[in-house]
Structure formats: C-alpha cells, structure tokens
Amino acid sequence: MGMGLHSCGLRPQRSSAIKEYLKTVREEQAQTRVRPHKAVPLFEDKLVRIAKHILSKLRNRNTPLNLLYVPSRDLAFFCIDFYAGVRSSDLGRAKSREVLYLPDFSGLLFNHIFRKTLRDGSTHSFCVWTSRHSIVSPISSFKLYLDICRLIKVDTSSGFLFRSLTRHGAISEEPFIGSGILAI
Numbered sequence: 209m210g211m212g213l214h215s216c217g218l219r220p221q222r223s224s225a226i227k228e229y230l231k232t233v234r235e236e237q238a239q240t241r242v243r244p245h246k247a248v249p250l251f252e253d254k255l256v257r258i259a260k261h262i263l264s265k266l267r268n269r270n271t272p273l274n275l276l277y278v279p280s281r282d283l284a285f286f287c288i289d290f291y292a293g294v295r296s297s298d299l300g301r302a303k304s305r306e307v308l309y310l311p312d313f314s315g316l317l318f319n320h321i322f323r324k325t326l327r328d329g330s331t332h333s334f335c336v337w338t339s340r341h342s343i344v345s346p347i348s349s350f351k352l353y354l355d356i357c358r359l360i361k362v363d364t365s366s367g368f369l370f371r372s373l374t375r376h377g378a379i380s381e382e383p384f385i386g387s388g389i390l391a392i
Contacts, residue, residue: 252341255290259283259344266352276356277379284353285370285384287346292318292336300385302369309347314338316350 262283266276289299299318308317315337338347357364362371362379370384 252290252344255286255344256341258286259349263343266356273360277360277362278373280349280353280356281370281384284346284349287344287349288316288336290344291346292334297385300368300370301383304364304366304369307369310335313347316347 262279265271265279266283285296285299289296292299302318306319308319309315310317315335317333317335319333336346338345342348354364367381368383371379372382372384374380
C-alpha cells in the first residue's frame with residue numbers, strides 16, 4: 209500500500225502556496241461575482257449527436273455562406289474543448305499563433321501564453337489528438353472551420369482563433385467566451 213500525504217506528515221491544505229492560491233481564486237471569483245458550480249457532464253455520445261446536428265446545418269446547400277461561420281466555429285470549438293480538457297474560456301482566448309498542426313496532421317498543439325492561472329508569463333502546452341469517432345474529430349472539425357473561414361474571407365492568421373459575433377451578427381475581433389456568447 210502506498211502512503212498517503214497525511215500518513216507521511218504532509219498536509220497540502222496547510223501549505224502557504226496552496227493557501228495563497230485559494231485566496232487569489234476566491235478574490236478573483238468575488239470580483240467577477242462568479243459563484244463556483246459544477247458543470248453538467250457532456251459524454252461522447254451527446255457530443256456525437258450535437259456534431260451530427262451541426263453538420264446537417266453545414267451540409268444544407270440552401271444555407272447562405274455568411275451563416276456557415278457560427279456552426280463551423282461551434283463544431284470545432286466543442287470537439288477541441290471536449291478532448292482537450294481545458295477551461296473553455298482559455299480555449300476561447302487561444303490566439304492563432306498559439307496553435308500548430310503536428311507534422312502528420314494527427315493532432316493539434318496548443319501553447320497557451322496567457323490564461324486565468326498563468327499570469328506570470330509562463331505557458332501551458334497541450335495536444336489534442338484525432339478521435340476514434342470521425343464525426344467529432346477535433347482535427348477534421350478544425351480543418352472544416354478553417355476552410356469555411358477561408359471561404360467567407362475571415363482571416364485566421366492572427367488574432368483570436370475563435371471569435372464571437374457582434375450584436376448585429378458580424379464576426380468580431382473579440383474572443384469566443386461566455387460574454388461573447390451572451391452578446392448575441
């Protein structure tokens with residue numbers, strides 16, 4: 209049997225670094241008036257159903273080109289977010305220069321420079337690999353998103369990778385985060 213932290217005399221809750229971190233998180237939540245709560249879990253079968261619904265909208269030949277951005281963005285965002293396991297707001301703030309394809313297109317490499325818990329200039333890198341379900345593959349949905357952006361002339365070479373819409377439905381330069389979603 210392995211020894212737990214408590215049995216070897218270590219008490220992480222008494223660590224000054226942990227106490228300082230928890231204090232900072234509580235202060236930040238208080239300033240933004242956010243109350244922590246548990247998210248509803250999303251399982252792969254639900255993601256597959258969501259992806260099928262979005263793809264049906266994208267495949268509809270009667271959909272005007274300017275209405276393809278949101279479903280393609282949402283599909284890529286949901287699939288990457290599901291397999292990345294990062295905070296959605298961090299993914300929404302990802303910049304184009306922070307994302308690279310792996311050489312064989314089997315995955316995406318994200319190198320976050322700034323996020324809620326990284327304010328000291330350090331980075332957080334993670335890979336997202338292709339899925340066994342091709343319909344929710346983060347790689348193919350990301351390629352589709354970039355293809356649609358090129359088609360409708362949205363420059364994804366700089367700025368935020370996933371962008372919100374303005375109140376008038378135009379693609380903004382703002383990141384795709386909760387406040388951007390609520391602005392619609």
